[in-house]
Amino acid sequence: MKPTFAITALAGSLLLAGGVAANERTEDYLNTLTELGYPAPKENQLVHIPPTMQDLEASDMHPELKRVIRRGYDLFTDTQQLRGENVFNNMNCSSCHLGEGRMPFSAPVWPAAVTLPNFRGKNGHVNNLEERIAGCFTYSMNGKPPEYGSDNMLALAAYHQWLAKGVEMYPEKPIYGRGFPAPERPEELSYANGEKLYQEQCAVCHSENGEGLQVDGKTVFPAPWGDGSNNWGAGIVRVFTAAGFIKNNMPLGQPLSLSDQEAWDIAYYISNQERPQDPRYTGDVKETLEKYGPTFHKHSLYGQASEATGETLGDHDNTGEKDFLKPDTVRPRTFE
Amino acid sequence: MKLLPITLIAIGAAALPGWAFAATDGDPQKGKEAAVVCVACHQADGTGKNNPNGESWPQLAGLDAAYLAKQLSDYKSGQRENATMKPFANMLSEQQVADVAAYYSQLTPSQGQGGENADEATLARGEMLAQRGDWADYIVSCKSCHGPGNQGAGEAFPGIAGQHAGYIEAQLKAWQAGTRKNDPQDLMGTIARRMSDEDIRAVAAWLSTQPPQSN
Numbered sequence: 001m002k003p004t005f006a007i008t009a010l011a012g013s014l015l016l017a018g019g020v021a022a023n024e025r026t027e028d029y030l031n032t033l034t035e036l037g038y039p040a041p042k043e044n045q046l047v048h049i050p051p052t053m054q055d056l057e058a059s060d061m062h063p064e065l066k067r068v069i070r071r072g073y074d075l076f077t078d079t080q081q082l083r084g085e086n087v088f089n090n091m092n093c094s095s096c097h098l099g100e101g102r103m104p105f106s107a108p109v110w111p112a113a114v115t116l117p118n119f120r121g122k123n124g125h126v127n128n129l130e131e132r133i134a135g136c137f138t139y140s141m142n143g144k145p146p147e148y149g150s151d152n153m154l155a156l157a158a159y160h161q162w163l164a165k166g167v168e169m170y171p172e173k174p175i176y177g178r179g180f181p182a183p184e185r186p187e188e189l190s191y192a193n194g195e196k197l198y199q200e201q202c203a204v205c206h207s208e209n210g211e212g213l214q215v216d217g218k219t220v221f222p223a224p225w226g227d228g229s230n231n232w233g234a235g236i237v238r239v240f241t242a243a244g245f246i247k248n249n250m251p252l253g254q255p256l257s258l259s260d261q262e263a264w265d266i267a268y269y270i271s272n273q274e275r276p277q278d279p280r281y282t283g284d285v286k287e288t289l290e291k292y293g294p295t296f297h298k299h300s301l302y303g304q305a306s307e308a309t310g311e312t313l314g315d316h317d318n319t320g321e322k323d324f325l326k327p328d329t330v331r332p333r334t335f336e
Numbered sequence: 337m338k339l340l341p342i343t344l345i346a347i348g349a350a351a352l353p354g355w356a357f358a359a360t361d362g363d364p365q366k367g368k369e370a371a372v373v374c375v376a377c378h379q380a381d382g383t384g385k386n387n388p389n390g391e392s393w394p395q396l397a398g399l400d401a402a403y404l405a406k407q408l409s410d411y412k413s414g415q416r417e418n419a420t421m422k423p424f425a426n427m428l429s430e431q432q433v434a435d436v437a438a439y440y441s442q443l444t445p446s447q448g449q450g451g452e453n454a455d456e457a458t459l460a461r462g463e464m465l466a467q468r469g470d471w472a473d474y475i476v477s478c479k480s481c482h483g484p485g486n487q488g489a490g491e492a493f494p495g496i497a498g499q500h501a502g503y504i505e506a507q508l509k510a511w512q513a514g515t516r517k518n519d520p521q522d523l524m525g526t527i528a529r530r531m532s533d534e535d536i537r538a539v540a541a542w543l544s545t546q547p548p549q550s551n
Contacts, residue, residue, distance in 0.1 A: 028472040036474060053468070099471035204492050204520050205481075218484040220493075253476045253526045 022166065025049050029104070037256040038105055038177070038248075046173040050102045050110050050163035065158070072159025075152060076101055076109075079141065080219055082152070088322035089142040089276070090212055090219045090228040096140065096236060098249055102163060104177020105248040105255070110163035111175050121295050125333040129157050134329045139234035142276050142320050144327040180236075180244035183260035189239075191307040194269025197262055201251055210273060225273035227320045232278035232313075238299035242267035271300065272307045276320030279330055285315045362401060367439025370432045373424060382440050384500055386449035386544070391420060392502030397443035398549050402491035404437035407518075416518040448544035450501025454537075462542025465535060475530050478539065481523065487549035492520055498548025504540035 026049045034040050041047045051059075053073060056066055075081070077100055079092040098106040117128045122135070133156055134145035146152040199208060205221040206212050212223035223229040235241050247263035249255050258266070282288045289303035297303065302314045319325055371378075378384050382397035396404060410416035411425035412433075428436065451459070464470065466486055469477035478496065483489030486497040496504060510516035511528035519525060531539075 025472065032472060032474050054464075100468070103471055201521060204523075213490055215483045215487075215489050220480070220483050220489045251521060251523070252480065253474070253523060254521075255474075 022049070022051070025052075033104060033177075041176040044173055045176040046167070046171050047176045048110065048164070048167050049104075050108070051165055052102075053100075056162070068155050068158050069162050071152075072155035072157070072162075073100065075156055076159055080217075082143075082146070084321075085144075086137055086146050086152075087141045087143045088320055089230065090214060090223050091141050091230065092219060092222075093136065093141075095219070095222040096245065101160075105181060106177075106245075107179050108163075108177065109160050110167070111178050113157075113161045113164040114167050114169050114171060123330075123332070124295075126335070129160060131329075133157065133160070136234075138279055138327055138330055140230045140236065142229075142231040142234075142322060144322070144324070145329050148329075180241055180248055182240040182244035183247045183263055185240065185243075186261045186264055189268040190265050191269055191272060193262075194265035194267070197258075197266050198269050201258075202266065205252065210270070224270050225275050227276060227318070229275045231276040231320065232300070232302050233280055233296075237271065237275070237302065238296070239264070239267050239271045239301070240299055242270060272313070274306070274309075274313065274316070274318075276318055276322075277316065277325060278302065278314065279326040281314075281325060285312060288314070362405070362434035362436070362438025364435070364439040364442050366432070367435035367437070370428060371436050371439055373427065374436070377420075378440075381446070382443040383446045384503070386500035386502045388450065388502060392450070392500045392506060394503040395445055395448060395499055395548070396440040398445035399441060399494055400488055400491050401434075401437040401441035403488075403494045404440055405433050406491075408433045408437065410518040417515050445498055445548035448498045448500045448546075448548065451541035451544035454541035454545075458534075458538045459542050459545070461535070462538035462540070465531075465539045466542055466546075470535075473530050475535070476527060478527075478543070485549075486543060486546060495549040496543050497546035499543060501540040501544035504543055505536055508536045508540070 026047060029049045030040065030047070053070075056069055059066070061069075076093040076097075079087050079094075080090070093109075094100055096107065097103075097109055101109040112129055112132045116132055117126050119125070120127045120132075127135075130148050130153055133153065134148070137143045137145035146156075198206075202224075206224050207221070210223055210225040211228055212219065212221040214220065230236060236245060243260075243264045243266075246267055247256065247258060247260065251257065278288060278292070280288060280292055282291065285303050289297050293303075304313055305311070306313045377393040378396050379393070382395065384393040384395040386392045407416060408425045408428060409430075411418065411421050412428075414422075425433075454462070465475060466478040469475050469480070479486050481489065481493050482496050483493060486495065488495030507516060508528045508531060511519075511525045512531075514525075517525060528536075
């Protein structure tokens with residue numbers, strides 16, 4: 001049976017939000033995570049396991065607020081309902097943020113609610129929560145974000161904020177399980193080994209050619225590359241982010257079952273395949289690379305020769321299913 | 337845009353990955369004839385039967401043909417073990433396996449049994465596991481593999497909605513005990529081993545009350 005995680009020993013240093021119930025929940029999750037091989041929280045880390053939808057129903061918040069948070073949850077886990085309007089690929093938000101955006105090591109989304117507004121290197125200005133959500137729509141969903149302040153945007157933001165319930169604003173401690181922590185990069189990456197492993201361990205769900213699987217128009221298995229996938233501007237095109245995602249979350253249900261080398265090799269294999277154009281494309285792949293290399297594409301294979309085809313990755317006008325390149329939310333802010 | 341590297345097509349054709357079953361084309365009419373020995377348990381309409389005090393007979397109607405063929409081959413080869421089913425699978429030639437699989441996949445499923453008397457709390461727990469999972473125990477939702485409505489996804493992930501509760505329970509316990517281990521990459525076994533007896537009862541009861549796939 002489960003070894004009991006020594007939470008009492010840590011209780012002094014953990015910042016636990018929400019009283020006794022949250023305490024038990026945190027203990028449950030930490031037991032499971034450490035048993036699966038995830039690291040235990042370090043002394044100085046902020047640990048927060050967000051409330052569940054059952055907690056929402058049981059809470060005494062205003063019924064209207066509950067309704068809006070439920071709507072945000074629904075949009076997050078079934079973002080395909082916005083297909084053709086805001087979403088132009090096969091993804092749901094929960095395709096990458098597993099466990100409804102609540103799981104440590106699967107880029108839980110609540111940290112954005114307590115660390116923003118803040119400066120973001122990716123677009124070089126101060127962003128708030130809505131703009132962060134808009135970022136994932138623009139790149140990860142190859143889409144067009146819902147209008148700032150619209151019902152859907154507000155509902156999504158409310159869901160994120162409620163997940164952060166009880167956490168202080170602008171916490172100083174580093175957050176346990178934030179992002180997709182990458183395993184150490186091995187010296188050599190092997191495309192051939194990545195391809196072999198992908199076909200053996202991933203293709204049963206994501207299909208041999210990376211298109212995933214849809215049933216009755218609903219995404220069961222999202223597309224790791226190709227027209228149905230995220231575009232070249234999405235965070236997960238950085239090879240280290242992909243390796244971190246894969247190591248910590250895939251194959252589904254079997255996290256941490258791949259070695260570091262294997263996770264990197266598969267990430268490298270996927271990174272060598274094509275996907276829709278980066279919305280920041282200037283019309284020239286070399287120029288785009290020069291502009292966004294230093295802050296972003298130095299970690300991706302954008303603009304390099306694909307080991308799959310020999311052709312330059314990202315050297316095309318294909319925007320996938322959408323008929324525009326850049327949503328108008330991708331613009332500088334100056335606060336002047 | 338050309339997305340599919342040529343090498344992949346070549347690989348796909350040359351060697352089927354372990355999970356893909358090299359299916360022969362089945363003839364449903366011949367399958368119906370070969371299935372006369374099966375009706376005692378799986379019933380004439382393929383809907384099986386929930387047996388509260390013994391081994392339940394799974395509903396085969398409407399399941400994916402490639403999935404059914406793989407299961408029969410696995411019984412024959414001993415990859416999947418069951419004393420009741422083995423002799424019947426052994427009676428079938430490779431062609432007959434394909435034929436009965438094609439036959440059953442075309443039948444219309446009916447509502448599963450065994451969840452009728454479950455209380456509300458049990459059903460609520462079952463629904464949560466099936467639709468959302470329980471990440472506190474890293475139990476991924478059933479539907480994330482078994483597809484929308486748990487009605488199946490491709491040939492590797494069979495429909496489990498509307499299946500008999502007794503059979504669902506028996507399979508999850510077989511995976512826990514290691515007597516069923518014919519799933520690709522231990523995908524199902526990994527999840528089953530994280531479930532408690534109550535979880536299994538709850539999810540089996542709830543799934544049996546859900547509409548099965550109607551082809």
